[in-house]
Amino acid sequence: MEALAAQATWRKSSRSSSNGSCVEVARSNSVVGLRDSKNPAGGHFTVSATAFNALLDGIRR
Structure with a gap:
């Protein structure tokens, strides 16, 4: 699996x-x-990203 780039931008929910x-x-x-x-x-x-998107899809249901 690809490593996360050191310069990646971290974000959190506005909520x-x-x-x-x-x-x-x-x-x-x-x-x-x-x-x-x-x-x-x-x-x-x-x-x-595929696994993360599947998690989000499951949460939305």
């Missing part, structure tokens, strides 16, 4: 709370990175 309890997401070509907004230096995990 997220101000207390920092959020998931941040970064997209890079065919992968998506996910990390905890309270600890951005704590690392992230990467999934394929």
Whole structure:
């Protein structure tokens, strides 16, 4: 699987709370990175864009 680019832009929902309890997401070509907004230096995990899109489709149902 492709690695997430170091310069990837991390984003969180505009609906997220101000207390920092959020998931941040970064997209890079065919992968998506996910990390905890309270600890951005704590690392992230990467999934394929296909898997992430399937997760979002499941949530929307």
